[in-house]
Amino acid sequence: MGFLKCQTEIIIIINKYKKKFLYIITSMLTSRFLQKSRCFSTLKMPVSALNVFQNSCYHKIDFKINEDKSAKEAVTRFTAFNVGCLAVTDSTDKVVGVCSERDFITKVASLGKDYEVMKVKDICTYGPKIIIAKKEDSLETCMSKMMFKDIRHLLVIDEKNEEFIGMISIKDLIKEIMKEKNETITRLSDFSLGKGAFFGSE
Template sequence: MFASRILPTICRRNFSSIKNTVSAVNVFQNSCYHKIDFKINEDRLVKEAVTRFTAFNIGCLAVTDKNNKVIGVCSERDYITKVASLHKDANSMKVKDICTYGPQIIIARQDDTLETCMNKMMFKDIRHLLIIDDKNEEFIGMISIKDLIKEIMKNKNDIITRLNDFNLGKGAFFGSE
């Protein structure tokens, strides 16, 4: 009886929802993209983009212009559909020939929630989002669907730990001790 009436109230009070607390910038700070140079100039060869995909074990690069401003994205999917499947030469094509530019790029704002980012990716069937600063429209970073899933799993594991602690009577604030 206690659990059916009191536990939902306790859970609502002490377990904040992941979709309301984790922003795109938070996810980026824990992302594999946070520690590597994931930009490539649009005039570089496609072969160099493929080399970076492999070297860093990533699936997307932010494309920059001559002023190092992010202007697009180049993904493994771009390579497969515009180079490999058409038997074109990656050693002679430039990144600007295959990348996605401008209005077609789906972005995340720095304060977008994890849920908003997931919805954007699912709705457009993409695996990466560029993160843009709300104030000055500057590029902050990039996140992948894998980064979002890791964040969700981390939150779920935390909730499981808190519920186990509650069940065992540990701690007033349901934190593992």
């Protein structure tokens, strides 16, 4: 999967012989296709938003940024961690919003504003507008939320304790779906070779 190997959002398809542009595939289009093509699961336990976060790059980095930091600092972290979104915190370190590359492009870069002067709180998305995933949400639920709002990241929360847990990206979901599909192929192959008495057996 090109998106996962190259860490990019789009892939441009060309005819290498005629050097002619054919079309563009985006990570969002790919995720829509994978979501529609999932007919059954071979995983022993359903994959939840919490599981996805635990396997995500976000689980290994400090992806929070204070709302009073400069937009330049946000860009520095986007680049350093190779991520497209950060969780925004207030003075008490409580997560209150999100700041994405899209926020920076539309509210700073495209308007020619000084990213050293602009603050994260000037460009981030706060409160009710944020789409979240409960830690027990399934892959399908997380994907549907992203598709519905055309977003690429979700904050993961523990609804019972109102506790912020982490963040997941659309690439994380694609990785999990591809992992599931590969397991499906392996199990079907084993079954066809007589290695399992029934589908999904060990």
